[in-house]
Amino acid sequence: MKWFWCLFFAFWPILAIAVCAVAPAYGWWFPSAAASPLGQRIDDLFYMILIITTITFVGTQAGLAYVLFTGARRTDPDVDQKAWFSHGSHQLEVIWSVVPAFVLLFIALYQLDVWADYRVKDMFPREKMSQLLEDKLHQKRTKHDSLALAEVTARQFEWRIRYPGFDEDGNLLPLMPDPQPTDLYTVNDLHLPVRVPVMINLKSQDVQHSFFLPELRVKQDAVPGLVIPVWFEAKSQQSYALLCAELCGWGHYKMKAQFVAESDEAFLEYLRELQRQQFFDGVAEAAESAEDDE
Amino acid sequence: MSAPSTTGHEAGHGHHHNPEDRLALLKQIWMFSTDHKVIGIQFLCTTLLMLMVGGALALGVRWQLAFPWENMPIFGNLFAGEGGQISPEYYTMLFTMHASVMIFLVIIPVLAGAFGNFLIPLMIGADDMAFPILNALSYWFIWPTIICFGISFTCAGGGPGNGWTSYPVLSALPQAAPGSEEAQFWWLIAVTFAGVSSMMGSINYMTTIINMRAPGMTLFRMPLTIWGMFITAILQAFALPVLTAAGFMLVSDRMLGTCFFIPSGLVVNNADPTVGGGQPLLWQHLFWFYSHPAVYIMLLPAMGMVSDMLSATCRKPIFGYKPMVYSLAAIAGLGFIVWGHHMFTSGMNPALGMTFMISTVMIALPSAVKVFNWIGTIWGGRPEFNTVFLNCVAFISMFIVGGLSGIFMAAVPVDIYIHDTYFIVAHFHYVLFGATLFGVFGGIHYWYPKMFGRRMSEGWGKLHFTLTFIGFNGTFFPMHLLGVAGMPRRYADPYLHPYLEHLLPLNQFMTICACLMGCAQFILIANFVLSWFYGEKAGKNPWLANGLEWVAPSPPGHGNFEVVPTVYRGPYEYSSPDRDEDYWPQTEPPVRKSPAPQPATEPAEASHDASAQS
Numbered sequence: 008m009k010w011f012w013c014l015f016f017a018f019w020p021i022l023a024i025a026v027c028a029v030a031p032a033y034g035w036w037f038p039s040a041a042a043s044p045l046g047q048r049i050d051d052l053f054y055m056i057l058i059i060t061t062i063t064f065v066g067t068q069a070g071l072a073y074v075l076f077t078g079a080r081r082t083d084p085d086v087d088q089k090a091w092f093s094h095g096s097h098q099l100e101v102i103w104s105v106v107p108a109f110v111l112l113f114i115a116l117y118q119l120d121v122w123a124d125y126r127v128k129d130m131f132p133r134e135k136m137s138q139l140l141e142d143k144l145h146q147k148r149t150k151h152d153s154l155a156l157a158e159v160t161a162r163q164f165e166w167r168i169r170y171p172g173f174d175e176d177g178n179l180l181p182l183m184p185d186p187q188p189t190d191l192y193t194v195n196d197l198h199l200p201v202r203v204p205v206m207i208n209l210k211s212q213d214v215q216h217s218f219f220l221p222e223l224r225v226k227q228d229a230v231p232g233l234v235i236p237v238w239f240e241a242k243s244q245q246s247y248a249l250l251c252a253e254l255c256g257w258g259h260y261k262m263k264a265q266f267v268a269e270s271d272e273a274f275l276e277y278l279r280e281l282q283r284q285q286f287f288d289g290v291a292e293a294a295e296s297a298e299d300d301e
Numbered sequence: 302m303s304a305p306s307t308t309g310h311e312a313g314h315g316h317h318h319n320p321e322d323r324l325a326l327l328k329q330i331w332m333f334s335t336d337h338k339v340i341g342i343q344f345l346c347t348t349l350l351m352l353m354v355g356g357a358l359a360l361g362v363r364w365q366l367a368f369p370w371e372n373m374p375i376f377g378n379l380f381a382g383e384g385g386q387i388s389p390e391y392y393t394m395l396f397t398m399h400a401s402v403m404i405f406l407v408i409i410p411v412l413a414g415a416f417g418n419f420l421i422p423l424m425i426g427a428d429d430m431a432f433p434i435l436n437a438l439s440y441w442f443i444w445p446t447i448i449c450f451g452i453s454f455t456c457a458g459g460g461p462g463n464g465w466t467s468y469p470v471l472s473a474l475p476q477a478a479p480g481s482e483e484a485q486f487w488w489l490i491a492v493t494f495a496g497v498s499s500m501m502g503s504i505n506y507m508t509t510i511i512n513m514r515a516p517g518m519t520l521f522r523m524p525l526t527i528w529g530m531f532i533t534a535i536l537q538a539f540a541l542p543v544l545t546a547a548g549f550m551l552v553s554d555r556m557l558g559t560c561f562f563i564p565s566g567l568v569v570n571n572a573d574p575t576v577g578g579g580q581p582l583l584w585q586h587l588f589w590f591y592s593h594p595a596v597y598i599m600l601l602p603a604m605g606m607v608s609d610m611l612s613a614t615c616r617k618p619i620f621g622y623k624p625m626v627y628s629l630a631a632i633a634g635l636g637f638i639v640w641g642h643h644m645f646t647s648g649m650n651p652a653l654g655m656t657f658m659i660s661t662v663m664i665a666l667p668s669a670v671k672v673f674n675w676i677g678t679i680w681g682g683r684p685e686f687n688t689v690f691l692n693c694v695a696f697i698s699m700f701i702v703g704g705l706s707g708i709f710m711a712a713v714p715v716d717i718y719i720h721d722t723y724f725i726v727a728h729f730h731y732v733l734f735g736a737t738l739f740g741v742f743g744g745i746h747y748w749y750p751k752m753f754g755r756r757m758s759e760g761w762g763k764l765h766f767t768l769t770f771i772g773f774n775g776t777f778f779p780m781h782l783l784g785v786a787g788m789p790r791r792y793a794d795p796y797l798h799p800y801l802e803h804l805l806p807l808n809q810f811m812t813i814c815a816c817l818m819g820c821a822q823f824i825l826i827a828n829f830v831l832s833w834f835y836g837e838k839a840g841k842n843p844w845l846a847n848g849l850e851w852v853a854p855s856p857p858g859h860g861n862f863e864v865v866p867t868v869y870r871g872p873y874e875y876s877s878p879d880r881d882e883d884y885w886p887q888t889e890p891p892v893r894k895s896p897a898p899q900p901a902t903e904p905a906e907a908s909h910d911a912s913a914q915s
């Protein structure tokens with residue numbers, strides 16, 4: 008029986024690794040390759056830790072299996088040997104404290120950059136964001152205006168999105184902290200330019216929620232009372248899942264929305280269309296379509 | 302001052318002295334007993350019962366994840382009404398109460414309450430706890446917890462639904478969700494009672510361990526179980542008040558409108574805007590300031606127990622006793638400065654995130670040292686592959702997984718992605734179930750003879766172990782993969798989101814494994830109960846182990862020891878080449894084989910220290 012148990016404990020780690028190895032083939036792995044540069048760095052970090060932990064896992068489980076097998080051997084009837092009377096080894100203690108300490112310290116320091124780029128405001132790619140706003144979207148802005156392109160307000164159980172509108176000349180306005188008469192609104196449908204860092208301001212109207220873009224590896228809690236800037240950059244022109252990752256009540260699971268990354272022109276056009284719909288007074292249609300004809 | 306002569310005690314409590322009555326302790330569990338052993342058994346029976354309740358709630362969760370919106374058999378008709386379909390708010394109640402029951406009524410009380418009570422006086426050679434009445438109260442105060450949880454089930458709205466973390470504003474405003482109505486109030490009161498119970502235990506354990514050790518039981522001759530219990534008691538004493546205070550603040554936010562956690566201007570469920578001035582993140586800081594140390598409260602005693610069981614079953618001294626003690630202390634110390642790792646995505650200052658990240662990564666170090674020392678303990682031993690040993694090996698093997706997954710989450714950028722996904726759920730089940738609960742299963746089999754004078758069945762024990770181990774890994778290992786696939790936790794219907802649809806079959810597999818594991822627990826219960834009557838009779842020292850508890854009769858009478866034990870050495874002197882037997886009880890006076898005996902084992906000196914300390 009004892010050999011059975013040795014095999015039992017030696018076998019399960021092998022099975023676990025085999026399951027992980029086939030998991031991507033069944034889709035039990037990342038939903039897609041990271042769809043943002045920062046997400047890519049998060050994945051790289053994940054894989055680095057995966058390698059380190061897999062080595063440790065295999066090493067320790069193999070060590071455990073080894074001591075089980077040799078221990079079982081000692082209890083064989085033909086072996087008449089007491090257990091090893093040892094209270095430990097100072098040398099080994101030092102080795103197995105110092106080596107992991109360095110590995111852990113390495114992991115700790117190695118990741119600081121990614122975290123800083125993601126969260127520390129001074130490290131945000133401000134240059135690129137203001138370029139986008141000024142050169143591509145032709146926003147009328149001063150230096151003090153927000154770099155955010157949209158305000159996302161979570162509420163039970165939907166995402167409300169507020170964009171800045173246009174002035175009379177059709178220029179995009181900056182996003183103001185408080186709602187403006189010109190602002191444009193949607194629900195559960197976030198559109199932003201692709202292949203360029205964009206920033207949103209995240210708020211909550213009621214309880215805590217969390218803004219989760221799994222494909223982009225973005226997650227940020229929406230905390231009542233706080234306005235939290237979040238930036239990300241979508242790599243390709245497509246629609247991504249947007250959902251809530253913090254329990255917010257019975258309907259938590261159904262805060263389903265999409266994030267559409269599109270070209271600058273398409274984004275502007277999207278906003279214009281929003282404006283047309285929102286300020287449509289029911290009679291202006293004829294005049295407007297006449298305008299379009301010109 | 303401790304351990305007065307037992308004869309006096311026996312005279313005073315005539316009804317215990319029949320040594321043939323193996324169920325003497327069990328028969329008193331209906332009473333308000335101040336005997337630490339009875340209280341330990343009361344805790345054990347209650348927590349086993351609650352384990353089944355918590356397990357049933359978990360199966361409800363699993364049912365919904367495997368067969369969303371389909372009528373749940375058995376329990377559905379009991380609770381959910383409407384033919385047994387789980388509604389979304391019922392689902393939030395299920396996972397909330399599952400976690401609350403398991404944490405506050407199973408894991409914490411089974412370690413500190415059941416084993417702490419039963420073992421501390423026996424292992425340090427005391428006749429009872431320092432404050433027996435306080436001790437009894439600490440048991441009886443978990444009944445208000447059970448009752449308040451029970452009331453919360455029957456409230457309008459159908460049970461609290463804010464998760465065991467109960468983050469405000471959701472939990473602070475009754476209008477925020479059906480699960481935030483009155484039920485949430487009863488939940489908070491229940492947790493407060495659980496805290497009161499823990500606190501009374503904690504003070505008792507600290508005092509008892511510091512003051513009531515038998516002569517010769519120096520600090521570094523204490524079994525690691527006692528070290529685990531001692532450090533746990535310290536953690537509780539320092540961390541619990543914070544939770545209690547936070548709980549009262551939340552109650553007063555709900556009832557008096559104090560707004561500690563509620564900012565102004567929130568429009569929740571179309572009610573009037575809140576008045577506010579508070580900050581919801583404050584709750585998270587306070588809650589995790591308790592609850593991170595609490596996860597170690599849910600582990601350290603098990604670490605100690607497993608160390609003792611491994612040493613005895615392998616007939617070998619603990620490898621690196623002092624490193625084991627120091628790493629326990631290091632885990633506890635670091636455990637106080639890592640709470641922010643639960644808040645990496647909360648929007649707190651990113652510099653804080655970095656600090657908490659570094660302390661969190663470093664806490665993996667003492668955990669690793671412990672794992673290496675356990676493996677070292679088996680190394681060169683002569684293990685007997687009995688149920689106790691198997692459960693202990695499972696403890697190590699599973700703890701490795703939980704510790705390693707912790708490193709992923711400690712890496713803040715990675716945690717951005719996996720936070721609040723099933724990866725987290727996988728992590729804490731590997732440490733809390735995989736490690737702690739397997740340690741507890743081992744502990745039940747190991748100390749059962751001391752409690753009831755009989756052994757549990759080996760065959761059924763092994764069957765229970767095997768089924769639980771397979772069911773456990775089948776249920777929880779795939780959760781890592783679900784987490785990597787981005788499946789959020791606490792979703793009543795993840796498949797609403799197209800990128801998660803294909804995970805349904807895997808979830809069904811996990812639910813089947815969970816049912817298997819749930820059924821296996823009936824084997825444990827049956828083995829536990831039937832062995833009271835049919836188990837093989839056990840003498841004082843069925844495992845030929847060294848600890849003081851094995852000197853006392855099985856079960857020990859009131860006052861525990863027939864004579865006050867004197868301790869001559871540490872508890873792990875197995876297989877000494879100086880002896881024919883492969884064990885060396887702590888109480889056995891040294892035989893001078895070697896010409897120069899170690900001064901540390903001199904009885905005279907040893908009893909000197911002890912009396913100086915007491």
Ligand code: HEM
Pocket residue numbers: 466596597599600642643661662664665668703704705707708710711716719720721725728729732733
């Ligand atoms: C090796 C050391 C460990 C590290 C580095 C570690 C790290 C972490 C981190 C970073 C989180 C937060 C993840 C998130 O929510 O995003 C976490 C969650 C958790 N950990 Fe650990 N952990 C370790 C060991 C343990 C142990 C030993 C236990 C319990 C015995 C434990 C119990 C928990 C629990 C219960 C949670 C989740 C609480 C919740 O959100 O409901 N961890 N751990």
Ligand SMILES: [Cu+2]
Pocket residue numbers: 215216217251252253254255256258259260262
């Ligand atoms: Cu939510």
Ligand SMILES: [Cu+2]
Pocket residue numbers: 592593596639640642643
């Ligand atoms: Cu923690």
